[in-house]
Amino acid sequence: MTASLLLACACAPAFAAGRVDLTALNDATITASPRFIVKYRNGSVEQLKLTERQRSLDLAVSRTKTKMGATSQTIAGHAFKAVTVRGTANGSHVIRANKRLTRAEAQALMNEIAANPNVESVKVDAMMQAAALPNDPALATHQIWHYGTGAGGARVTSAWDSGATGAGVVVAVLDTGATAHTDLAGNLLPGYDFITDMLVSGRGEDGRAAGGWDTGDWTTAGECGAGSAARNSSWHGTHVSGTIAETTNNGVGGAGVAPDAKIVPVRVLGHCGGYLSDINDAIVWAAGGHIDGVPDNTTPAEVINMSLGGVHACQVETQSAINQAVSLGATIVVAAGNSNTDVSSHSPANCANVVTIGASGSMGQRAGYSNYGIGVDLAAPGGAGSEGVPNGYVWSTHNKGTTTPVANPEGDRIVGMGGTSMASPHVAGVVALMQSVAPQVLTPVQVEDLLVSTARPFPAKPDRPIGSGIVDAEAAVNAARNWGKPVEGIALTAGVATALPSLTSPQSVIYKISVPAGATRLELLTYGGRGGNLAMSTQYEAEPTPSKNLGTSARPGTNQIITINAPAFGTYYVKVVGNSQTAVTGALIRATVR
Known part of the structure; x- marks a missing residue:
């Protein structure tokens, strides 16, 4: 980076700081007519009137040419212009330059556009x-x-x-x-x-x-x-x-x-x-x-x-x-x-x-x-x-x-x-x-x-x-x-261990446990057996899913535990899943209500 470029960047007004997004700056060098997304303040003359927006862009281009003239062989003296292409769905405007820019030139132009206090943000219209x-x-x-x-x-x-x-x-x-x-x-x-x-x-x-x-x-x-x-x-x-x-x-x-x-x-x-x-x-x-x-x-x-x-x-x-x-x-x-x-x-x-x-x-x-x-x-x-x-x-x-x-x-x-x-x-x-x-x-x-x-x-x-x-x-x-159908679960008796079937991924089985009013704690436990891994999750009055559950446990092995403090009165559903290609056999599940 040259001294002149550093000076050009350093001279950008302080109120533009934070409003210029350079994360896709390299994309501004790809096409012969790079584009930028500019968000003007709601109700500003630049947002509402094309003539005022163009006047602001012309000033930004002029300042860019002046500041980059010493280092740029492409925009100095060129009929360089930036124009509005269209508005966007969220109220921003797509601005297009009429020539290919270097990285430094694109950054300088973005800084000068953002120098207008009515500009909320400037970013490259990134190329995907x-x-x-x-x-x-x-x-x-x-x-x-x-x-x-x-x-x-x-x-x-x-x-x-x-x-x-x-x-x-x-x-x-x-x-x-x-x-x-x-x-x-x-x-x-x-x-x-x-x-x-x-x-x-x-x-x-x-x-x-x-x-x-x-x-x-x-x-x-x-x-x-x-x-x-x-x-x-x-x-x-x-x-x-x-x-x-x-x-x-x-x-x-x-x-x-x-x-x-x-x-x-x-x-x-x-x-x-x-x-x-x-x-x-x-x-x-x-x-x-x-x-x-x-x-x-x-x-x-x-x-x-x-x-x-x-x-x-x-x-x-x-x-x-x-x-x-x-x-x-x-x-x-x-x-x-x-x-x-x-x-x-x-x-x-x-x-x-x-x-x-x-x-x-x-x-x-x-x-x-x-x-x-x-x-x-x-x-x-x-x-x-x-x-x-x-x-x-x-x-x-x-x-x-x-x-x-x-x-x-x-x-x-x-x-x-x-x-x-x-x-x-x-x-x-x-x-x-x-x-x-x-x-x-x-x-x-x-x-x-x-x-x-x-x-x-x-x-x-x-x-x-x-x-x-x-x-x-x-x-x-x-x-x-089967989505939306009533949940079918095998009833568990509190404090009594129940044998799990052999489970290999993605096989699963759903259990249910009724919790009385006034209960202070619900503990769900799988343990024992041999083979691969189990995973367990639970949800109140519904089948548990990855985004909707009250707890999950997926440690290596078969020993999984979920604890619910102050459980609500009603039914909790527990899903146990085979979590490996190796079958788990002989494991048990137990629900304890206190």
Whole structure:
């Protein structure tokens, strides 16, 4: 950093401190027209009047050019300008510069915009990226390892055997859009292209467009920042959509987890990625919320899949969009990311109210690229790569085009890809299966509880934590099918030990104990026996779940204890779960009421 740059930064007015968010600053150097999200104070002239907002931006640009002139070879003397692109759902404004900026130039511009006392915050309109690790295409169907009952499988085939197909459920896929693949097109509903920048969309003009079709996201060398490589179109959204709802049992291609579900393709990723402000609006729209300038989604999604992300904190606007979508009933499933680091640094996987998915390989191990940490809810097959073809990759719909799509059927193919992008749609598909069999629509919290509590343990403890286990479609569907029904529990007699059945994960048994009025203490204990591990939880007048319980115990072994002081008069339900692949036999349970 040069002395001049230090001076420029140091000269920013003191009242701008704390209002400039630089966490995604590198993203401002990716495109030829970087964008920023500016929040003006409610009722200020800059918020209400375009002319006043532009005057303020012109002053900020002028000061930036003056301060950066000595160190910048690109903005000095250039017809540099910043203009308003549009407003956002939360009242902010998207501001676009008309040229590529260096990191220092972007920071200087943000500081000068924030120098206006009517500006509450300035942040980069971050670029989100697809969370996949593409592999050379393969023209074969090799899906059984990730759909079957093997060590790494999601047990989707067993869920199909129970009659679950996802019928009647809509899943929105926020991604690169979708191509008209013959084995996918029949399950596509009308979508929308939310990309507002023509350099990212490739449409030749700014603004959004109906359809949600993937027209390609290829790039040329240097297009996405200095030193960036050229690459072919990924057809990432088509691959993700196929994992969720590729047509099945038709003798063509492969299968989707929820073959009778419908997909709303929402294009938010294009050339070089996608802007966070566009993605935030798309989240709200997909769930049925209103976005100015876009026709309302007539088929709101019960499930939203986002196999995308960026390295930064969860921004307020993103959390607000997620919260709104969840309030409308959408379960949001998000890829944890492929950086082999703690998920806390990867958004939107680090946001609240989402189901965050890590990736596992064909042997049930953590895929070496998968992000990890306590923020990951559970894992799903993503492919580890090391197992080779076919077991190293997840197989789904794709296109033969290197830039723009090749029309079907000539352009159709099945390709193996790997990443948490491939893990997330497995779970989104399982959610569709769950909702299709549930006696009443499950809330997002209920869905997450059931996914986490029914996940099967990893065959071996992962080298890093990636959630409660591997998604188990069969167990999740069975739990959803019985949700809301009266709880059936085996009655315990206070002070009398009862033999537990043999339990292997994810097997469980529910007991109940009646507590009289005036009781001062309830003790629940499992003990004895041999084999693997048990876990126990309890809830008052309801079946315990991971998010709704009065106590849990999951220590190694069979000895678990929960104590409730001053218990209420009524019935407590106790759930005992096999917590390992090794069966527990001969254990006992006892409830003591004092």
